[in-house]
Amino acid sequence: MKALVYHGPGQKSWDIVADPKPTEPTDIVVQIDTTTICGTDLHILKGDVPTVEPGRVLGHEAVGTVVATGSAVTSLAAGDRVIVPAITSCGRCAYCKRGMPSHCQATGGIGWVFGHLIDGTQAEYTRVPFAETSVHKVPDGLTDEQVLFLTDILPTGYEVGVRNGRVKPGDVVVVVGAGPVGLAAIQTARLAGAANVIAVDLADSRLEHATRFGADHTVNSGSGDVDKQIGALTDDGADVAIEAVGIPATFDMCTRVVRPGGVIANIGVHGAPTTLHLEDLWIKNVTITTGLVDGTTVPMLLRLVQSGKIAGELFGTHEFGLADILSAYDTFAEAGKNNALKVVIKR
Ligand SMILES: [Zn+2]
Ligand SMILES: [Zn+2]
Numbered sequence: 001m002k003a004l005v006y007h008g009p010g011q012k013s014w015d016i017v018a019d020p021k022p023t024e025p026t027d028i029v030v031q032i033d034t035t036t037i038c039g040t041d042l043h044i045l046k047g048d049v050p051t052v053e054p055g056r057v058l059g060h061e062a063v064g065t066v067v068a069t070g071s072a073v074t075s076l077a078a079g080d081r082v083i084v085p086a087i088t089s090c091g092r093c094a095y096c097k098r099g100m101p102s103h104c105q106a107t108g109g110i111g112w113v114f115g116h117l118i119d120g121t122q123a124e125y126t127r128v129p130f131a132e133t134s135v136h137k138v139p140d141g142l143t144d145e146q147v148l149f150l151t152d153i154l155p156t157g158y159e160v161g162v163r164n165g166r167v168k169p170g171d172v173v174v175v176v177g178a179g180p181v182g183l184a185a186i187q188t189a190r191l192a193g194a195a196n197v198i199a200v201d202l203a204d205s206r207l208e209h210a211t212r213f214g215a216d217h218t219v220n221s222g223s224g225d226v227d228k229q230i231g232a233l234t235d236d237g238a239d240v241a242i243e244a245v246g247i248p249a250t251f252d253m254c255t256r257v258v259r260p261g262g263v264i265a266n267i268g269v270h271g272a273p274t275t276l277h278l279e280d281l282w283i284k285n286v287t288i289t290t291g292l293v294d295g296t297t298v299p300m301l302l303r304l305v306q307s308g309k310i311a312g313e314l315f316g317t318h319e320f321g322l323a324d325i326l327s328a329y330d331t332f333a334e335a336g337k338n339n340a341l342k343v344v345i346k347r
Contacts (some may be wrong), residue, residue, distance in 0.1 A: 003057040003123030004073055004325050009047030014326055017057065020119065020127035025072035027046050028131035030084055031158070032322070034144035034346045035121045037332045038086075038152060039179070040269070042082035044115070048271060052116055059122030060086040060114035061151035062146040068126065075132050081133040083122055083302075084128055086152040087111035087295040091133030093099040102292040106130065112292065122325060124347065136298055143312040145344055153299050154268060154312065154341070156293040157184025157244075161194050163297070164289035165240040166264030169193030174230055174238040175215070180315055180341050181267055182244035183213045188301075189242075190214040191309060198233055200226065200253070203340050213314065221253075230254055230257045236263055248274040261285045316344040 005015045020029050038061060041253040044052045052058075062084040066076050076082070089101030095111075096104050097341055105109040107118075107129060114120040120126065128135060138147055163187055165171055168231025173194045178201040187343050189197050198217045199210030219229045231236070237259030243251050254264045255277060264286060275289075295333035304310040317340050328343045336340070 001124040002323070004059065004112055005300070006052060006054060006056045006058050008054045010045060012045060012058070012326075012329070014323070017082055017123070020069055022070040022105070022127065024129060025070040026130050026132065027070040028066050028073055028076055028128050028135070029068040029125055030062070030082060030128055031067050031125050032062050032064045032065075032121055032123060032347060033046040033081070034148050034344060035059050035062040035322075036148060036316075036342050036345060037122070037329060040152075042333060043117065043269070056115065057119035057123050057126075058115040058277055059120035060112060060116065061148065062121035062126065063138065063151075064121075064155040066167050073131055076135070080243070083147050083298070084114070084126065084135055085149055085150070085155075085295045086114065086158060086300060087293060088113050088128075088130055088134045089295070090102060090130045090133050099296050100294055101296070102294045111294070122345070124322065137338060138208060139302070142306060143313065143334055144346070145316050147302065147312060148344065149180075149312050149315045149342065150291065150298050150305065153180045153184045153221050153309070153315065154188070155295050155297050157181050157186075157295050157297075158301060159297055160267045160289075160291040161185035161242040161244065161265050162188045165263045167192040167194055167240050170195045171239040172196045172198070172234045173240045173242065174198045174200060174254070175210075175242045175244060176200045176246035176250045176253055177268065178203075178210040179217075181246065182242070183209055183315065183341065184306060185242050185267065186210055186213045187310060189316075191304065196233070198230060198238070200230070201295070203336055204337070226253065229257055231265075232260070236260070236268070240265060243268045246270045248272060252277070255286070258284075258286055263287045263289065266290045315342040317341045318343045320345050322347045
């Protein structure tokens with residue numbers, strides 16, 4: 001089969017590799033119908049994730065069709081359409097039993113294994129371990145585009161942003177960073193009952209997307225005193241400040257704009273240390289949360305997609321054939337220039 005293979009920092013190619021087969025009784029093999037590229041894939045290609053070894057097939061988000069099942073698989077069969085999520089769950093280890101498959105111990109101590117510790121989804125086929133406790137069947141009538149982003153960005157925005165941030169009806173929520181995950185937080189904050197969602201970003205094009213995803217107000221962080229602008233839109237600060245960038249300046253901004261007793265929910269992937277200003281925060285009664293997505297809310301989010309409450313397909317701005325995946329990478333790597341959110345890659 002053909003697959004997108006990582007060959008070390010800065011190097012990738014669309015190669016012929018061996019066809020995957022079920023190797024464990026709990027495995028399935030899925031033919032990839034639709035996949036996408038994540039910011040994490042770009043980090044891997046920069047060499048930021050040394051646990052990814054050269055030769056690895058990248059990708060951790062897909063919708064596909066089951067083509068083979070291991071001997072222990074009873075609830076999935078060839079022909080079933082499934083969502084293959086970023087997080088694999090064995091369903092048996094202590095972390096899976098705590099509802100935290102993000103730290104599943106069965107597959108290398110972390111739930112994110114596709115395109116990381118095992119071959120991923122940017123390929124014609126992929127082997128899915130612990131299939132019955134990991135994948136979700138796609139309900140009839142839903143398109144791949146509607147459910148593709150349930151694999152990662154929607155549960156990440158919801159679980160790590162909105163749920164960890166304890167967003168409740170009537171809250172004022174500031175979301176710093178209007179990339180795909182920030183937009184997922186904006187979209188799901190509305191469902192949690194936020195009265196007022198304020199999106200902050202440096203790019204006007206992203207702020208336009210934020211409005212499309214349900215933000216009530218937008219603030220361009222390059223336009224002067226952001227704290228003051230956010231202050232003018234809130235009574236005494238945000239009830240919840242969601243960080244969806246991953247750099248010190250934006251985390252810091254969240255700690256300044258949150259009200260006393262509020263929550264700062266970090267989603268951003270940080271590559272550098274950040275100074276925590278406890279000299280200001282110790283008296284503010286704030287809560288700071290972090291996290292990697294578990295994906296345990298995917299069935300709930302899937303029902304909201306099914307009922308039309310979440311427009312999952314809004315994230316897909318560009319479409320490519322699987323054989324053109326290198327062009328898809330070029331477009332996604334220059335997302336700002338191309339006004340791209342997520343690329344949809346179909347076989
Ligand atoms: Zn991802
Ligand atoms: Zn587990």
